[in-house]
Amino acid sequence: MGHMTCRPLTFLITGFGWLLLSSLVGLAVLIGLVHGTPLPSWLRLVHVHAILIGGILQLMIGATHRLLPIVLNAELYSLKLARFVMVALPAGFAILIGGFITSSLHLELAIGGLLILSIGLYAYNLLRTWIGSGHQGNAASDHLMIATFFLVLMMILGLLVGANFLPEPLALPFGSLHLAAYTHMALIGFILQTVFGVLSYGIPEILAADRTTSRKKQETYREQLAAIMDRWRAVQLTGLSFGTMGFGVLAAMNWNFPLSSFSIQIATWATVGLLLVSLTIFAAKLAWALGASPSGIVASLPNKLLKESTSAIDPAA
Numbered sequence: 001m002g003h004m005t006c007r008p009l010t011f012l013i014t015g016f017g018w019l020l021l022s023s024l025v026g027l028a029v030l031i032g033l034v035h036g037t038p039l040p041s042w043l044r045l046v047h048v049h050a051i052l053i054g055g056i057l058q059l060m061i062g063a064t065h066r067l068l069p070i071v072l073n074a075e076l077y078s079l080k081l082a083r084f085v086m087v088a089l090p091a092g093f094a095i096l097i098g099g100f101i102t103s104s105l106h107l108e109l110a111i112g113g114l115l116i117l118s119i120g121l122y123a124y125n126l127l128r129t130w131i132g133s134g135h136q137g138n139a140a141s142d143h144l145m146i147a148t149f150f151l152v153l154m155m156i157l158g159l160l161v162g163a164n165f166l167p168e169p170l171a172l173p174f175g176s177l178h179l180a181a182y183t184h185m186a187l188i189g190f191i192l193q194t195v196f197g198v199l200s201y202g203i204p205e206i207l208a209a210d211r212t213t214s215r216k217k218q219e220t221y222r223e224q225l226a227a228i229m230d231r232w233r234a235v236q237l238t239g240l241s242f243g244t245m246g247f248g249v250l251a252a253m254n255w256n257f258p259l260s261s262f263s264i265q266i267a268t269w270a271t272v273g274l275l276l277v278s279l280t281i282f283a284a285k286l287a288w289a290l291g292a293s294p295s296g297i298v299a300s301l302p303n304k305l306l307k308e309s310t311s312a313i314d315p316a317a
Helices: 009-035 042-072 079-102 105-133 139-164 176-211 215-230 233-253 262-291 303-310
Strands: none
Touching: 009 042, 042 079, 042 105, 042 139, 042 176, 079 105, 105 139, 139 176, 139 215, 139 233, 176 215, 176 233, 176 262, 215 262, 233 262
16 A cells, blocks of 8 residues: 655644634634624634635645545655645745735735645646556545645635736626635535545545454455445536536626526526535445445345445355
8 A cells, every 4th residue: 555755744733723723813703793892804814714724725635645645555746746835835824824914915916826836736746646556546536636626726716816806996796606606616626525535435444444353354345345435436526526616607607697597596406406416425325335234234225236235245254
């Protein structure tokens, strides 16, 4: 199995530190609201970005740096790139906070370019790792790679959103719907895709280690659970990815159509439908995997699928 040659612990520690800081800032915002004390507008920006970029983003990048080579059974493509990203990303974000405090949009945009460069190099490193592994791919690696794509996309869009506020009036109208679309594309496209990837790999590993003691039985059981998590992955990935892109489509359509228009209603239901299909499939697979025992007993699925899912398990094992 591939092993990690850099130290994602750097991201895990800094990510936890930013989450702790964001908690303190959030507490200060809450106290200010309760006592009616006016607070600077940049404080909320620091709070939100410290959670999303400083905390969650860095924690997930650190975890993906560690997990993807293991899933692909390969070495990370470039240790130097990984080290650069582990220095540039936290440093860039720290300077970005300075831009919020000083209300310098030009500084924020300049540092946004550094963050995009860091994320781009991170994505390139993962892509070359995936290509060089010769691995056919599975649900875990597919979700992690698609999450990386959405991360790059959202960083670029974030910079464009900031640039949109440079001219007066705005180059493009940007309201609450556009902000909601942007944040949900980030939350579902990057965070949820990453969570799906981690669970697709982690559930078979955890259940196999917890429910079996024999190494031979454990490997057979783990492979069967992995096969369950890989089922219908094309539909699952397509639904989640295109459903996420649907938020962007809705936001763009709102520049030309009112929310009550038939076109936007159709696009809304299509987006919701795609997401629900993907979430339902993943939930069903989780239930299937949790119900599959090492002795081949699986609950709550059609007989034909049960036979396929248990055919590789030796009942006597």
